[in-house]
Amino acid sequence: MFNAMRYKIIMFLFLALLVQNGQAAKKASLQIVGDKPGACIYLNGKRIAFLGDDGFANIHVEEGNYSLYVEKPIADSLMGYSATEEVNISGSMRVDLHLSYGFSKLGRKRWENDRQGVVDEALLQIEMISIPAGQFSMGNDSKGNEQPRHKVKISPFKIAKYETTFELYDLFVLDTGYDLPVNNGWTRGQHPVINVSWDDSQQFIAWLNKIAKPAKLYRLPTEAEWEYAARAGTDTRYWWGNELGHNNANCDGCGSLWDDESTAPVGSFNENPFGLMDTAGNVYEWVEDCWHASYHGAPADGSAWLRDNCKRRVLRGGTWSYFPKYMRSTARDYSYSDYRSSNDGFRLAQDE
Numbered sequence: 001m002f003n004a005m006r007y008k009i010i011m012f013l014f015l016a017l018l019v020q021n022g023q024a025a026k027k028a029s030l031q032i033v034g035d036k037p038g039a040c041i042y043l044n045g046k047r048i049a050f051l052g053d054d055g056f057a058n059i060h061v062e063e064g065n066y067s068l069y070v071e072k073p074i075a076d077s078l079m080g081y082s083a084t085e086e087v088n089i090s091g092s093m094r095v096d097l098h099l100s101y102g103f104s105k106l107g108r109k110r111w112e113n114d115r116q117g118v119v120d121e122a123l124l125q126i127e128m129i130s131i132p133a134g135q136f137s138m139g140n141d142s143k144g145n146e147q148p149r150h151k152v153k154i155s156p157f158k159i160a161k162y163e164t165t166f167e168l169y170d171l172f173v174l175d176t177g178y179d180l181p182v183n184n185g186w187t188r189g190q191h192p193v194i195n196v197s198w199d200d201s202q203q204f205i206a207w208l209n210k211i212a213k214p215a216k217l218y219r220l221p222t223e224a225e226w227e228y229a230a231r232a233g234t235d236t237r238y239w240w241g242n243e244l245g246h247n248n249a250n251c252d253g254c255g256s257l258w259d260d261e262s263t264a265p266v267g268s269f270n271e272n273p274f275g276l277m278d279t280a281g282n283v284y285e286w287v288e289d290c291w292h293a294s295y296h297g298a299p300a301d302g303s304a305w306l307r308d309n310c311k312r313r314v315l316r317g318g319t320w321s322y323f324p325k326y327m328r329s330t331a332r333d334y335s336y337s338d339y340r341s342s343n344d345g346f347r348l349a350q351d352e
Contacts, residue, residue, distance in 0.1 A: 028063045031056065031094040032070065036081045039072035039099060063090045070097055071104060077189060078107030078118065079170060101188070103174065111174070119175075122168050123212050128158040128350060129275045131229050138227055139295050140330040147294055154228045154302040156352035159221055162266040163192035163278055163285065163347050164204070172207045184342050186262045192278070192345040194263060198286045198313040198337040201346045214350065221349035222304040223289040223332075226316050230279035231329045232272040238280055239272040239329060249281035250320045251327055263320050280327040283345035284315040291334035312336055319343040 032041060034051045041049040041057055043066045049057045051070070068087050073080035081099035103111060111118055133156045140146040166181075166188035173180045181195040196204075201220060209217050221229065236242045238249075246255040250264045258264040264282055271277045279285075290310035292298070298305055312334045318327025321343060325331065335344065 026063050027060055028089045029092040030059050030061065030087075030089050031092075032059070032068070032097065033094065034070055034083065034097045034099055036070075036072040036099045039070050039081070042069040042071070043067070045069075061089060064088070068095065070099060072099060073104040073106065074189060077167065078103055078110060079167075079188070080104030080107065101180065115175075119171060119211055122171050125162075125165065125168060126348065127161040128348070129161050129229075130352060131157050131159055131225070131274060134228070134233075136228050136231060137235070138224055138298075138330075140328075143330065145293050145332050146330045148296065150295055150298060150300065152224045152228070152298075152300055152302055154225060157221070157225055158216070158350040158352055159225065159229050159276065160348040161271075161276055163283055163345050164201075165190050165266055166193045169193040169196070169204060172204050175211075176203075176207060178203060181340070184262065187265075190265045190267075191263045192266055192283045194283055194342045194345050195340045196345060197340045198335075198346075200340070201286050205348070208348075216350040216352070218348045218350055220286060220288040220346060222302060223287045223314050223316065224299070224302040225349060226279075226285065226287050226347075227329060228302070229274055229276055230272070230317065232274040232276065234273070234329070237328050240270070244324050249278070249318075249324075249327060251281040251318055251324050252321055253324055254281060258320055260321050279317055280329070281318045282320055283317070284319045284333060284341075284343050285317045286344065286346040287314045287316055289314045310337070315344060 034055055037051050037053050037055050039051045040047055041051065043061065049059050051057050065088050068085045071080055071082040079101065081101055083097040083099045085095060085097065087095060133154060135151060135153045137149050138152045139149040141149045166183065167190060170188065172178060181193060183194065205218050230239060232239050240248055244254065248254065249269055250256045250258045252260040256264065267277045269277065272279060288304040290305060290307045291312035291314055292305060315333045315335055318331060
């Protein structure tokens with residue numbers, strides 16, 4: 001009798017285990033929808049699928065609670081797009097995800113293990129060009145806010161070959177928690193940073209000087225320095241001549257791949273005689289000067305023209321969405337120092 005009772009208990013436990021296993025093995029169907037086709041899909045840390053070209057993926061798993069992680073790293077970068085969500089998967093269900101920009105998994109690990117090395121590597125992309133001393137005629141007597149044309153003497157200085165990129169600016173954001181500039185859905189990386197104000201550029205430059213400890217502090221160029229460097233010894237409408245030509249720059253009507261669509265990666269066009277790139281078009285560039293409606297009273301030594309309570313700062317060089325006339329070497333514009341636009345970026349300068 002004892003053996004019979006023990007047998008029944010064992011059979012009961014065995015059948016209960018079978019039922020439990022049968023319930024645990026019940027399958028569920030999960031459709032994942034994301035805005036970054038090709039992204040890797042992880043469940044509980046294990047890669048199981050990819051988002052298709054249409055942004056969809058269908059997977060079949062056992063019902064239960066899972067940690068869902070979807071990531072699309074950016075090639076040759078610490079950055080990527082990712083989304084994390086805790087999901088209770090049962091039956092047939094769908095999860096819609098928006099992947100946010102930030103460090104990739106490997107990028108985050110590398111940043112934590114070798115922050116200074118990452119920064120030092122990023123700083124290598126800041127190629128500064130030495131600009132010789134000289135004198136030039138600044139302005140244009142036929143345009144209102146470019147008058148009067150006047151002689152300006154320029155001391156030697158350095159200016160960046162390229163506009164400041166998202167790749168470098170994003171490190172500042174990730175290191176400090178500063179506002180992350182949006183990129184209008186375009187590529188970041190080696191595209192010029194946009195949606196940054198003059199005030200933002202000052203915060204970035206302060207961080208850069210602190211972390212890079214350069215022999216000469218980084219700063220924005222003065223308006224006179226900018227025009228002198230952009231002209232590069234020329235006296236024509238654009239540094240390459242008086243005719244717009246085809247595919248010499250990125251603007252609305254320049255004949256480039258990016259015209260009136262988006263920014264171009266820095267360095268996509270020919271360099272000027274000083275070796276600078278993208279001084280015409282692509283993005284407007286903030287300079288140090290306060291806005292003045294004419295050159296009456298402007299300094300003749302190339303220094304920044306400032307004033308008390310300066311709320312408007314000068315922009316130079318034209319942009320991807322403006323007509324060619326705005327990217328003439330003498331053309332001027334301005335905006336409020338706290339204003340952010342997809343047309344505006346900046347370029348670094350230094351004393352020689």
